[in-house]
């Protein structure tokens with residue numbers, strides 16, 4: 001078996017961004033996120049951060065060509081992309097070199113950085129149109145880039161379609177997608193012109209980080225082409241990837257913060273870790289069920305574990321036991337399976353707790369008893385409480401607001417991080433003890449100390 005054929009490769013021919021947000025760095029992270037081995041031909045070194053480009057130092061056209069040849073001749077390239085190409089000499093060298101090979105080429109016609117700095121010399125525009133665009137499997141301009149290439153003004157979706165068609169039919173690219181990130185529409189709409197047809201890709205506009213969106217989007221398309229996907233399918237995946245990357249952007253620097261390419265694999269990976277760890281802990285809880293039995297509330301127990309803080313925003317980002325954990329003979333039993341979004345009360349308690357202490361991601365609830373609280377204090381646990389009778393009217397009136405209010409009140413009452421928060425109940429509300437911990441194992445450890 002030749003295992004080499006299972007590793008796909010993608011080449012980026014682009015500039016380096018020292019801030020790690022755009023360019024070569026964004027491309028490599030994107031390739032990695034899709035499980036593709038990244039290759040590089042660096043065309044320029046930029047001294048850049050989230051606010052500005054301070055210097056640009058171009059590599060010689062000969063060395064650019066040598067980098068492409070070195071990797072193509074030995075390793076092989078399944079798909080390639082171009083980003084910042086800087087000047088006309090480099091453009092000609094890239095065109096001459098890639099022509100010798102047959103890989104699909106995605107051309108991101110980078111002209112100006114988010115911060116406003118030009119990344120393509122004014123006099124290199126013609127060379128880009130003459131030498132690079134005709135070699136493109138796909139060109140991925142944003143609004144200003146599509147205007148420069150097509151020569152028309154773009155305000156509406158119809159204009160974007162016209163520009164995409166011009167780039168294909170008059171400039172000779174195989175396909176073009178005009179991106180709507182800069183169009184003032186209610187959604188982020190990109191229009192593809194390919195094989196004589198238009199196709200739209202839509203996603204909601206999200207608040208987040210947009211430095212490196214264009215680079216990461218075109219790199220994601222390239223990675224998926226390398227993996228053998230068709231063009232339209234590759235774009236569909238890239239669109240999902242970029243929307244997620246913007247939403248969970250890496251909030252660093254003082255300017256435009258960069259897209260987070262890791263989320264694409266990190267969220268599924270973390271979900272699996274959470275699921276595995278909670279499953280194990282629930283099994284252990286069932287094993288020691290006889291000593292938990294007296295502490296099971298009338299409404300049942302739940303056991304929850306949230307994704308890491310960056311990804312934990314709503315109860316859907318918190319795993320819990322569907323149908324709760326209930327008394328069962330002389331033990332306790334999880335009613336349903338472990339699912340994200342299975343808990344609402346306890347999930348909201350943990351989400352609020354994480355706003356103060358992001359490392360605390362897990363919790364479990366027990367029936368209140370004075371004995372439990374005494375034991376907690378004897379064991380040196382930090383204990384706090386809230387009183388539902390003190391809940392302000394406006395909070396009472398808001399659906400789902402009581403628990404976050406209670407947790408916040410209890411946390412602020414104490415100096416230092418509580419292990420346990422209880423409340424004594426109210427009209428038709430059962431008194432409850434909540435145990436918090438960094439992980440389900442941590443919560444179980446505390447639970448065992450309390451119920452020994």
Ligand SMILES: Nc1ncnc2c1ncn2[C@@H]1O[C@H](COP(=O)(O)OP(=O)(O)OP(=O)(O)O)[C@@H](O)[C@H]1O
Pocket residue numbers: 022112113114141142143179180181182188189190203204205206207208210211212213214215216217239242243246
């Ligand atoms: N706020 C946003 N919410 C959702 N999608 C967005 C947002 N901004 C841009 N996009 C999408 O991201 C992709 C990249 O588009 P964009 O027009 O931002 O690229 P760009 O201007 O070339 O980026 P850059 O020059 O910063 O690398 C497109 O699919 C676009 O629709």
Ligand SMILES: Cc1ncc(CO)c(N)n1
Pocket residue numbers: 014015016017022023024046048083084110112113114119211212213214215
């Ligand atoms: C090196 C580099 N390439 C591309 C962009 C486009 O965002 C950038 N800012 N820097």
